[in-house]
Amino acid sequence: MDLMLLAPELTLAVTGLAVLLIGLFLPVGAKKMLGYLASLGILVALALTVSSLGTEATMFNDTLSIDALSQFFKIVFLVVALLFAIASIKYTEGNSHTEEFFSLGVFATIGMMFVASANDIMVLFIAFELASLATYALAGFEKSNQKSLEAAMKYFMIGSLSAALLLFGISFIYGMTGTTSIPAIAAGAGNLVTNPIGLVAVVLLVAGFGFKIALVPFHMWAPDTYQGSPSVVSSLLAAGSKKMGIVAAFKVFIVALIALQAEWQMVFAILAVLTMTYGNVVALSQTSVKRMLAYSSLAQAGYITMAFVVLTPMALGGGILYALSHGFMKAGAFIATAAVVYMVLSENRDVEDPDHLDNFKGLGKRMPVTALSMTIFVFALAGIPLTAGYMSKFVLFSSTIQAGFVWLAVIAILNSALSLYYYARVVKYMYFIPTDAGKVSEPLPYTIALVIAVIGVLAIGFWSEPFVYWAMEAAKVLIPGGM
Amino acid sequence: MIPVELYIGLAAIIFSIGLYGFMTQRSGIRMLMCVELMLNSANLNLVAFSSYNADLTGQVFALYSIALAACEAAIGFAILMAIFRMKDTINLDTFNVLRW
Numbered sequence: 001m002d003l004m005l006l007a008p009e010l011t012l013a014v015t016g017l018a019v020l021l022i023g024l025f026l027p028v029g030a031k032k033m034l035g036y037l038a039s040l041g042i043l044v045a046l047a048l049t050v051s052s053l054g055t056e057a058t059m060f061n062d063t064l065s066i067d068a069l070s071q072f073f074k075i076v077f078l079v080v081a082l083l084f085a086i087a088s089i090k091y092t093e094g095n096s097h098t099e100e101f102f103s104l105g106v107f108a109t110i111g112m113m114f115v116a117s118a119n120d121i122m123v124l125f126i127a128f129e130l131a132s133l134a135t136y137a138l139a140g141f142e143k144s145n146q147k148s149l150e151a152a153m154k155y156f157m158i159g160s161l162s163a164a165l166l167l168f169g170i171s172f173i174y175g176m177t178g179t180t181s182i183p184a185i186a187a188g189a190g191n192l193v194t195n196p197i198g199l200v201a202v203v204l205l206v207a208g209f210g211f212k213i214a215l216v217p218f219h220m221w222a223p224d225t226y227q228g229s230p231s232v233v234s235s236l237l238a239a240g241s242k243k244m245g246i247v248a249a250f251k252v253f254i255v256a257l258i259a260l261q262a263e264w265q266m267v268f269a270i271l272a273v274l275t276m277t278y279g280n281v282v283a284l285s286q287t288s289v290k291r292m293l294a295y296s297s298l299a300q301a302g303y304i305t306m307a308f309v310v311l312t313p314m315a316l317g318g319g320i321l322y323a324l325s326h327g328f329m330k331a332g333a334f335i336a337t338a339a340v341v342y343m344v345l346s347e348n349r350d351v352e353d354p355d356h357l358d359n360f361k362g363l364g365k366r367m368p369v370t371a372l373s374m375t376i377f378v379f380a381l382a383g384i385p386l387t388a389g390y391m392s393k394f395v396l397f398s399s400t401i402q403a404g405f406v407w408l409a410v411i412a413i414l415n416s417a418l419s420l421y422y423y424a425r426v427v428k429y430m431y432f433i434p435t436d437a438g439k440v441s442e443p444l445p446y447t448i449a450l451v452i453a454v455i456g457v458l459a460i461g462f463w464s465e466p467f468v469y470w471a472m473e474a475a476k477v478l479i480p481g482g483m
Numbered sequence: 484m485i486p487v488e489l490y491i492g493l494a495a496i497i498f499s500i501g502l503y504g505f506m507t508q509r510s511g512i513r514m515l516m517c518v519e520l521m522l523n524s525a526n527l528n529l530v531a532f533s534s535y536n537a538d539l540t541g542q543v544f545a546l547y548s549i550a551l552a553a554c555e556a557a558i559g560f561a562i563l564m565a566i567f568r569m570k571d572t573i574n575l576d577t578f579n580v581l582r583w
Contacts, residue, residue, distance in 0.1 A: 129551050167521075175535070
């Protein structure tokens, strides 16, 4: 066992604890350095993860496995965490709880990374909870703001319900197979197929993961939580926490419960269609940009869920690539909104809806960098060519058609066309509706985070070959040898 | 030895009581208690299966999940405390600013 493979997680754990402890001894004015420290720690962890690409190993009695899939998702989580940490430097300025904010963010990232490398359902569940508990607290960070509290309360209640459903489902799987190791469950799934309890377990697990990924009809919390939480936290939730649900569901359904494929494949088909259609239709009428992004995030989760239905290596690669692109696009879009909210609130502290579409009027003149990056993100989310969104949609949808699920691909493509309406509306407000308000200076941390996200989105769009190849390698871990 | 089916039945009943309570109660603390019921019914399952399969993993898992439930309760009560400070009540129906 090579402890170097655990170095990214260890780095983050040390960073999280150091931020928390150092913060105790700093005056409020000097707490800005904590943000730099957290960003530096995440950057080091990212570098360590990239340097260990291509290694394959199992650790701690086969409970953790390092492979192409785990490394891919770890990089997704670290990139999102990096964007989140950089943007939060400005958001937490002058706040006396800065150290808690950053250490919770870092701990949430550790949980997500352990989910990505878990090879045992017990480890997967505990890491899942680590990330969830940290994000519950982050969502309610503005504890004198009713919206933030309501967001945290709804997220916590639904999250703890989903944890209970998951644990109950896992207990049946453990009972029927006598093990918690994911490969061993896959090998000994015979009992699960013949016993009706296997079906009960599948239902409970679909509901548990459905809440986390926010699939319709388990989505009720998501728009409220994404709208009410601080915008930078929404970026971590939508881009990080949701991907954690997806990678956990990949491991549990596609690796461990592949024998029950007939039971869950159709369920995911129905959920995918419902989720993408509902998300896109409801997003059309939203006036709060954060809520619009939340519904668009539902729709995107619906597209990624198609990978569970098609189940060819190429479709899974498409879903995995989509997770990376969505990380960049969604985190970027929420951070751009955070910059606008910051600008609105610094002009007038008592604005009721700082993320209302009206505040985006004339943004092209007022905050040119933010407006341009927001344009790139929403067009990427809609799937305009030469962006990350186009490339991942292309791989995912074309593999769906190849595998014979033409109806599913048609629904998805129609949905993408529909989504262009509400994405383009944001661009219309930013560039074509004039406003009297003057130009404002854009806070540097937000701008840096936006530029990194734009580079990511465009890199995957223009220079997609290595990313597609890399996602395919990750998909091979799920379905060795293809089907 | 009591057959394992009885334990599964008991766990299922406790889980259903918890789920029913979670959906009908409006007080934050009662909802939290219902979540605890659901988590504990899963623990009961894990321990019963563990002894039935003669494999210790389930009991270890149950210990971890008890610790997790405690952490979850801590976070939940922190959020409920903040709600109580703002509203002087923990009836969660009073929290409905966010809707479409």
